[in-house]
Amino acid sequence: MVVMSKEKFDYFINGEKGKYEVVIGLEVHAQVLSNSKLFSGSSTKFGADPNKQVSLIDSAFPGMLPVINEECVKQAVRTGLGLNAKINNYSVFDRKNYFYADLPQGYQISQYKNPIVGEGKVLLDMPYGSKEIGIERLHLEQDAGKSIHDMDPSSTYVDLNRSGIALMEIVSKPDLRSPDEVNAYIKKLRTIMRYLGTCDGNMQEGSLRADVNVSVRIVGDKKFGTRCEIKNVNSIKFMQMAIEYEANRQVKLLEEGKQIDQETRLFDTKKNETRSMRSKEDAHDYRYFPDPDLLPLKLEQKLIDDLKKSLPELPDSKKERFIQEYGLNSYEANVLVSEKEISDYYEEAAKLSDKKLVATWMMGDLFAMLNDKALNISNSPISAKNFAELVQSIKSGDISGRIAKEVFEIMVESGDNPKKIIESKGMKQQSDPKELEKMINEILLKNKDKVDQYKAGKEKLFGFFVGQVMKLSGGKANPQLTNEILKKLLKG
Amino acid sequence: MSNITNLSLSEILESIKSKKISSLELTQAYIKNIENAKxxxxxxxxxxxxxxxxxxxxxxxxxxxxxxxxxxxAVKDLFCTENVKTTAGSNILNNFVPSYESTVTKNLWNNGAFLLGKLNCDEFAMGSSNETSFFGNVINPIGDHLVPGGSSGGSSSALAADLTPATIGTDTGGSIRQPASFTGTVGLKPTYGLCSRWGIVAFASSLDQAGPMTKTVNDCSIMLEAMSGFDEKDSTSINKKKETYSKNLKDNIKGLKIGIPKEYRVDNMPKEIDELWEKGKKILKDLGAQLIDISLPHTKYALPTYYIVAPAEASSNLARYDGVRYGYRSQKGKDLIEMYENTRSEGFGDEVKRRILIGTYVLSSGYYDAYYLKAQKVRQLIKKDFDDSFTKVDAILTPSTPSSAFKIGEKTNDPVSMYLNDIFTVPVNLAGLPALSLPAGLDKQGYPLGLQLIGKALDEQKILNIGYAFEKNCGYKNEIKKWWS
Incomplete structure (x- = not known):
């Protein structure tokens, strides 16, 4: 469902044979936020020395058995609820069998036929309107370890710290149609999971990765084209580049009258191209079967209901509320709900000052500063309370916007309260009409010649008088009031 | 006390408690026996x-x-023992020393026992004669040309030869009951989930169950009590209150209903087995039990079902033995795949390879539905047969095996004939039920034969009681000449 407005969707590839659309489906692997792994008590903390967070279970010693980590199950249910998805009361863990040095068990415990979460949906805000992306399923699975090939010229080293960490594989329907939509989709998933506290969404640390399925077809065709799967892409930028390359590669083949082979491909980030990894014929036979070490996972409805009740407000409903409650426009609301911490900051400040002005200043100076300093809002040098006071000082006319920028700079450096800064540095605006009139009269007297020229029609000189007022007041004269009084006196 | 090792576990316990013998003297006596029984x-x-x-x-x-x-x-070498080599009878674990203790053995040690040694077994518990072990075949003390049964053949042999006062084995398709039957000893496969699987080298996870092997039923109840119990480290462990089987052991079985399944009378079964079964029925009847004919119609599918399910699980369970982290690693091979291939080719024996191949095949895409899925469905039918019968009877009496101990080498080239030896034991594993094998008589060659009592899930006490009463009235006594020492 695409609701068109403002701009038109226009991601197509033109060929001799017609206009092609790109069909994309994503399998996102999101690391579950939990203290311990999916089936063992080992820590999941990032950045430990190799093989320091590995239990006998993670390294598959003889006789070791998996025991499900309940917190990981709850996190998957929460995520499912956040994706408006059906939670399955009955799900099964299966073994996916294959050999690799960083897969100690020789199989990955995953969910195949009966996943914990079924169909759901995610809403995207695109410039051409909102678009719903279907979720096919979400299942829990173990991560593998890491093979390190570049430590030694002749050997491969294996780090099992990741082995057994819980992942949620979130499979979308083939509803995405452009790299921009992929960008919006990943960001939206990330936002939802960060609101829920179920995944930190940290792509640098590998907490969020995706397999990207790409196919192309002539606009209007009902049948999907043959798809290729690009494995394990770990940044949005690379996903977009890979899709761009892959879609054009496929169109080129079709234009040449060739066939597309269903295959698994790799994205080479250095050469910016996808390369065949294995064809369908060489595809692994994973020999899935239910893991006999684990009983089927049965969730009581009460647990699901309780988790549902304890869910935080999610971005979509928060956005609606921001529009209603704070009178923001859709764009502002979108930006301010994009991270839970940002929305919290906004709400705290908005309650203490002007809702609209807080939004403007946050999205302007505050975000620019955070971006500059590579900081998150949670470690902003300016607290929400101080920020609100600064905005309030502008609103009340105590300081001008220009002075506010100076105060803001000092706040960033010192972390001080804006009132204190304004007070101690005497930055308060000159807003007394009588005082201002007295000052302006003095200036006009001193510059009689210019007053005459102005009256004779040289209206450009108005700026000169404003400048003189600012100079004399040390920049503290209320600009609006200065304009009014100047105009009045020059007329007379 | 020169004959202390001839006694039953409960008699030995009495001697220890009454200070007739010290634990050290007892241990020294067993060590002497073991050294003489190489x-x-x-x-x-x-x-x-x-x-x-x-x-x-x-x-x-x-x-x-x-x-x-x-x-x-002494315990089967399938139980991981802390700082003591644990091989599962395989070359691939030839050098493996666990840093942990299996829950079942830990339970034994927590109850006052201690380790005497690790007993030979078929490689990864795959076998019915203890001829597949990397460490060579085990000999049945009954006769130097006979197999001791398998896979817990080291356990049955050691027990019958007085090399350990009692022992534990594992039973995936009969690996406790068949060797018990072949050596004239008592063996119990408990309800699936009664004894923790944590720390036991896995063969087929949905079937594996540890159990006691003893000289008497009373000993069996003591051992079961010591080794069983809920374990949160095993997700399939049953969370229930611990039972005191030995204290509750009773020999009054008057009025109990014993089911006699007609499907356990198979073609070409030796006449002696039939006669043994008749003898068993008579003993129970004379004790006041009521015999009821029952039918377990899907019994004939149990063996093929078992030989799909067990290898399928094994093919996956044994994937971890790849030479990367522990165990045997081949020095040959130029890359990872070759290292895997050589390690597993050199590390595993033929029977293990055969089952890995079968298991891999039945799970393969395109074959899964026809084999594995169908086998799971049949498994449910077999379980249902038992459930239906147990609405009418308290326990079921069958022969333990279709023959007495066979000759070493007799079946090694004919795996199907070897597998057929499990025909009476595998249905119980597929249904997850408890079953007790009792020595009941001798065939005409003088080799022991066993009868099997199958109980409802978690009804171990009842089959132990029936077995206890049976034992008192059967008059069976193992007479083994110590020809080896």
């Missing part, structure tokens, strides 16, 4: 020094309140 090849590893230490420790500060106070025990 021909049987029952042991893979002995832990004599450690056992003598533990015996002295016990004697210095005896705690007689425990179920197994001061008792040295």
């Amino acid at each position: 021909k049987l090849n029952a042991f893979v590893t002995t832990t004599f020094d450690q056992a003598l230490e533990n015996a002295k420790k016990f004697d210095n500060k005896p705690n007689n309140e425990q179920l197994l106070s001061g008792i040295p025990l």
Whole structure:
């Protein structure tokens, strides 16, 4: 469902044979936020020395058995609820069998036929309107370890710290149609999971990765084209580049009258191209079967209901509320709900000052500063309370916007309260009409010649008088009031 | 006390508690027996020094309140034992020394017992004759040309030869009951989930179950009580209150209904087996039990079902033996794949390879539905047969095996004939039920034969009671000449 407005969707590839659309489906692997792994008590903390967070279970010693980590199950249910998805009361863990040095068990415990979460949906805000992306399923699975090939010229080293960490594989329907939509989709998933506290969404640390399925077809065709799967892409930028390359590669083949082979491909980030990894014929036979070490996972409805009740407000409903409650426009609301911490900051400040002005200043100076300093809002040098006071000082006319920028700079450096800064540095605006009139009269007297020229029609000189007022007041004269009084006196 | 090792576990416990013998003397007596019985090849590893230490420790500060106070025990080499090599009878674990103790053995030690050594077994518990072990075949003390049964063949041989007062095995398709039957001893496969699987080298996870092997039913109840119990480290472990099987052991079975399934009378079954079964029925009837004919119609599918399910799980369970992290690693091969291939080719024996191949095949795409899925469905039908019968009867009586101990080498080239030896034992594993094999008589060659009592899930007490009454009235006694020493 695409609701068109403002701009038109226009991601197509033109060929001799017609206009092609790109069909994309994503399998996102999101690391579950939990203290311990999916089936063992080992820590999941990032950045430990190799093989320091590995239990006998993670390294598959003889006789070791998996025991499900309940917190990981709850996190998957929460995520499912956040994706408006059906939670399955009955799900099964299966073994996916294959050999690799960083897969100690020789199989990955995953969910195949009966996943914990079924169909759901995610809403995207695109410039051409909102678009719903279907979720096919979400299942829990173990991560593998890491093979390190570049430590030694002749050997491969294996780090099992990741082995057994819980992942949620979130499979979308083939509803995405452009790299921009992929960008919006990943960001939206990330936002939802960060609101829920179920995944930190940290792509640098590998907490969020995706397999990207790409196919192309002539606009209007009902049948999907043959798809290729690009494995394990770990940044949005690379996903977009890979899709761009892959879609054009496929169109080129079709234009040449060739066939597309269903295959698994790799994205080479250095050469910016996808390369065949294995064809369908060489595809692994994973020999899935239910893991006999684990009983089927049965969730009581009460647990699901309780988790549902304890869910935080999610971005979509928060956005609606921001529009209603704070009178923001859709764009502002979108930006301010994009991270839970940002929305919290906004709400705290908005309650203490002007809702609209807080939004403007946050999205302007505050975000620019955070971006500059590579900081998150949670470690902003300016607290929400101080920020609100600064905005309030502008609103009340105590300081001008220009002075506010100076105060803001000092706040960033010192972390001080804006009132204190304004007070101690005497930055308060000159807003007394009588005082201002007295000052302006003095200036006009001193510059009689210019007053005459102005009256004779040289209206450009108005700026000169404003400048003189600012100079004399040390920049503290209320600009609006200065304009009014100047105009009045020059007329007379 | 020169004959202490001839006694049953409960008699030995009495001697220890009444200070007729010290734990050290007892341990020394077993060590002497073991050293004289090398021909049987029952042991893979002995832990004599450690056992003598533990015996002295016990004697210095005896705690007689425990179920197994001061008792040295040898266990099947499928149980991981801390700092003691654990091989599963395989070359691939030839050098493997676990840093952890299996829950079941830990339970035994917590009840006052200590380790005497590790007993030979078929490789990864795959076999019915203990001929697939990397460490060579085990000999049945009944006769130097006979197999001791399998896969817990080291256990049955050691027990019958007085090399351990009692022992434990694992039973995936009969690996406790068949060797017990072949050696004239008592073997119990408990309800699936009664004994923890944690720390036991896995063969087929949905079937594997540890259980006791003893000289008497009373011993069996003591051992079961000591080794069983809920374990949160095993997701399939049953969370229930621990039972006191030995204290509750009763020989009054008047009025109990015993089911006799007609499907257990198979073609070409030796006449002696039939006669043994008749004898068993008569004993129970004379004790006041009521015999009821029942039908378990899907019995004939149990063996093929088992030989799909068990290899399928095994093919996956044994994937971890790749030479990367522990165990045997081949020095040959130029890359990872070759290292895997050589390690597994050199590390596993033929029977294990055969089952990995079968298991991999039945799980393959395109075959899964026809084999594995169908086998799972049949498994449900087999379970339902038992469930239906247990609405009418308290326990079921069958022969344990279709023959007595066969000759070493007799079936090694004919796997199907070897598999057929499990025909009466596998249905119980597929249904997850408890079953007790009792020595009941001899065939015309003088080799022991066993009868099997199958109970409802978690009804171990009842089959132990029936077995206890049976044992008292059967008059069977193992008479083994110690030809090896």
